[in-house]
Amino acid sequence: MSVSSGRTRGERGPRRGATRRTAVVVVPLLLSALTLTACGSGGDDAGSSADGKIEGDISFQTWNLRANYKDYFEGLAKDFEKQNPGVHVKWLDQPAENYADKLSADAAGGTLPDVVNVSPDLSYPLAKAGVIMSLDKEPAAAKFKADYTPEAWKGNELPGLEGSYAFPWYLNTGPLFYNKTLFQKAGLDPAKPPKTYDELFADANTIAVKSGGKTATLAGTPSIEDFGRYGVPLMNADATKFTYNDAKGAELLTKYLELFKNGGLDSQALTSGPDAVGQKFLQQKVAMNPGSAHDLGTFKQNAPDLYKNLGITDAPNNTGHPNMYVMGMAVNSKSKHKAAAIAFAHFITNKQNQESFAHKVAIFPSTAGSLDQPYWTQDDGTDEGRVRVASARLLKGAVNYTPVVMTDEMKTILKNEVAKALQGKKSPQQALDDAVSQSDKLLKQS
Known part of the structure; x- marks a missing residue:
């Protein structure tokens, strides 16, 4: 290998004791060739609920995570529904293989979920096509910017486009x-x-x-x-x-x-x-x-x-x-229940839930202040702890090259x-x- 920490194609879901290394996937060119219709649950009346209430049926899609983290994500959905009784969350999970093709087909067909797990390379064609929202342009989303590290928020910004296009989820780097x-x-x-x-x-x-x-x-x-x-x-x-x-x-x-x-x-x-x-x-x-x-x-x-x-x-x-890899949760710009979609995308990626997930998997939270906690700063004497502390230190000031x-x-x-x-x-x-x-x-x- 080169000096770089290589990314393993197809290794999309995090594994216990191993670094999740995201591969850049080619998104089919049909996105740039099609005039995309309204997507997700939006239809022609896309936008937030008239009064901005967090309500309605929404769907969110992860990337090869059901096999190992079924209980975790089902629990997240239930917790969000308890906090927001007017919302029902449907969880979808797609395999690593052909995930880019699935996103492309859903975007073109108007069936993209309200919240989708993406890396910046997958966000780019969707953002260019207007399928996912710029969080900086949406006040309901932009207000959460300070919840995340500047590096993580910037990691989801896209060249030639204004703003960040996904709530920062987890980060990774390789020692x-x-x-x-x-x-x-x-x-x-x-x-x-x-x-x-x-x-x-x-x-x-x-x-x-x-x-x-x-x-x-x-x-x-x-x-x-x-x-x-x-x-x-x-x-x-x-x-x-x-x-x-x-x-x-x-x-x-x-x-x-x-x-x-x-x-x-x-x-x-x-x-x-x-x-x-x-x-x-x-x-x-x-x-x-x-x-x-x-x-x-x-x-x-x-x-x-x-x-x-x-x-x-x-x-x-x-x-x-240093170099880092970035994962995020993007919001369908045409979602009928945009307020609920934004709230849920933030909920998945808030400090409490990111830290909880990062204690289960060898990844790192992107929320402000999380990496200053003892779990990521103090070696506990285990092999995992040794690498975790060394890697977490590298993420400060890191960028996605x-x-x-x-x-x-x-x-x-x-x-x-x-x-x-x-x-x-x-x-x-x-x-x-x-x-x-x-x-x-x-x-x-x-």
Whole structure:
């Protein structure tokens, strides 16, 4: 893997003891080709109830959560109904597979639920089509903005559109594990892992030289998140063109090329999958690798020497801002019972309910002040606690680097062009120019 914490496609529902890593999913282009009708329970008389009362039948949809959290979400719906006797909540849950297609079909067909679980990449086409509301433009929703961290609210803002388009729900980030023994053998201070990319490349070269080329520091090529953390501008302001092929982007890829030649980047980085990379870290052949609390248990059982000398840090960055993944609850802009939909979306994501959910799952609340509590600041001596505290610390000031318009196909294009540069088939600049050109063409098609 690269310095980035990878996202596992299809792993949409949170799992106990594991990080939920959301993949950017391609939303079919039919949204931009259709004139969308009124959606959800709205019909032609969409809008809040005439007197703004929280009442009516509403539906809300989650994303691959029923199997593990049925009691939790059914309890939430019942609690909300008790507090608001005039409301009935219908809970829908969709599998991870083809979730984007389901949202697209519902939006086009006028059956989008009143409240939907989305990530920013899924919000973007819905927001452009006017299917979900800008919370900042709706007074009943905007009044809750201070309930959430500024980073989380901003994480649901969309390029070229005004405002945030989903109530922040939960956040995630991935720590970077490093092998203190390998750092120490190379004469590096194991208490001072690299914080910037210059430090990373310097340490990686040192480890490669001191080990006689036997130990690499990284085992994956740079992803779009690496370019973002390096300080490369990824897109223009309205997200109509990619810009990561500027001089700074070429500089980063050139440094990866030098690392590849010097042995600081694993020789199989162009072909290894996440499992193979993880195995190399387990075998202490790679010095750094992203992971989760689940991995700590594996290290403890299968590599006790590694476990005893394991460091946890954040992926290096030049911006001062770690990476985070964002989940939210969007509100159907055409909901007939808009007041109830807004109230329920806020209820799901309020401080009490977010903290409750985050105690059940390895995710982090986006509500103001939550991450200052002992559960997220004090190590309780468990593997989960060790990673939880380290990760929570990283979320302060974090941003979502992956552009919301960057599809899986565009990521593959970047990966392939990076590989050509590392293989010497193209210069770093030419590889990035070609990646941007191909991706910009896809953007225009959408």
